[in-house]
Amino acid sequence: MSRTRAGWADPLLWSGGVLLLLIFGMPLLTPLFRELFPELDRPLYLQETFPALVAAHLGIVAASSAVAIVLGLGAGVLVTRAAGKDFRGLVETVVAMGQTFPPVAVLAVAVPLIGFGVWPALIALALYGLLPIVQSTIAGIESVPESVREAARGLGMNPLRVLWQVELPLALPVLIAGIRTSVIINIGTAAIASTVGAKTLGSPIIVGLSGFNTAYILQGALLVALLAIVTDLAFDRLQTRLQRGRATVPAAAPIARATTQTARSTP
Amino acid sequence: MIEFQQVSKTFGHWKAVDNLSLHLQDGEFTVLIGPSGSGKSTTLKMINRLVEHDSGRILFAGKEIRSFQPEDLRRRMGYAIQSNGLFPHWTVEENIGTVPALLKWPKSRIADRVTELLTLLDLEPNRYRGRYPHELSGGQQQRVGVARALAADPEILLMDEPFGALDPVTRAALQKELARIHQRSGKSIVLVTHDIDEALLLADRIVLLDKGRIAQVGTPQRILAQPASDFVADFVGRSEVGIKLLGLQTVAGRVRRGETAAGRPVPLQASLREALSAFVAQGRGSLPVVDEHGHAVGSIHYADLLAAPAEALA
């Protein structure tokens, strides 16, 4: 629907297109890299294929983000319950500390404990992505007007239903913003995980850095950057959809009326 | 319907409600009124257990409210609040259908009920049922809030300053509709307000609170004409007691049938307060009275107004 509306000017569409072309067509660019870097014998990274690297990279990001979302959402919901509000300060401090560590330091600590490979990378990334999600869960739930919560309880919804049918749906736009931040951070940070032996788009960068192969660095960096941009644009699209479907701001009413009937599914 | 027996509620060191005893009759329209912080909302919310009482007993249908599941209790009591508390992500239909859906009514029955309630509250069903709250005016939102409270045909309606945020014209319209709903359904209603005119207009019985205690309980006439203390007299507004008493009675009770008079006529259903205003505005000592169809029925004399306060207490 939005594709036809935005047409070929849609930045998500063409940046996504460029990303796909680069992932699958990188070998076709070999002459270009040879031209740019004539001093290099092998100007194209060949240890793994780029589709395999992207898949591994996205796999690590998806797994660590999923863990961060589950833990972050859980912690955020917990500390906004009456029973959990004493833990709020503690949770916020711990999570914020998790983010003040540079990811490289987390990896450095994790490796002696769990060894090289994917696991230390996953743990570091999940910890790193936690903060924005915890914060946005708390902010989102707190943005629900007290009168709405009181009405929900006063009409006879039990606490679980208030959370599920009222608080979380209303917190969703803020929550998605937090997930967006978390995922984008993780796409960039996952490249560093190659230092501990996880296969990611950081691999060509690290091999390139140690072997003075600028072409490898460029190939890895280009794909990481594009991946981040495309993901960010996709989240942007998702947020716009949500906003249109259930605008809570009176000012948004004229726009909302036209789209609510079609864009929105019933809760 | 609801009985408070020596009920108290303390927040920290503050006694929000202090040893309150009160019996709310079946079908009665009770208005809780008092200055800000006097414990009105706390009293109301103890009825549906949004606030739990510390001591004493509160009975609903003869049983201590703690013997009910809070959710079951609340589904049997309608609840409407000042800033309407509508769910912004749900349509008008979904909002009104909240309690029926909780009670697992079939979809078609909920839809019929929504139609019925929107009609009752003067909102055209097909135009409004699919709208979101932000697509409604403040007055319309509050109508939906009242409809939602009424949806599952509750045994009692609890309302916390439901019209507090509305402009005077909208408020007056909704007050009139609530009075009509009460008359038609005979439902018990407990309404919190700090507006004495709203209380006088709607209440069968006024409960005036001061610092968590009852300052006076009585009909509007009694509160006006026989204030139990200086606090009550001040609260209802000493200088306007006479005017407010006139506001409680209609021309119908004073009309001299068959007599005629010159001037612009006053309707039978007008309050004596409105009649007084007409006497002064027209500079006349008597005026013709007409019925709702505009047919002459008699006249009313300026001096007839004076009979009102005494008789109101009889």
Ligand SMILES: Nc1ncnc2c1ncn2[C@@H]1O[C@H](COP(=O)(O)OP(=O)(O)O)[C@@H](O)[C@H]1O
């Ligand atoms: N949840 C609460 N925590 C602490 N104090 C409260 C709470 N609810 C009400 N109070 C206090 O109790 C008193 C009565 O409050 P309330 O019943 O809301 O008054 P009203 O509705 O008459 O304005 C006020 O002094 C208020 O500050």
Ligand SMILES: [Mg+2]
């Ligand atoms: Mg109050």
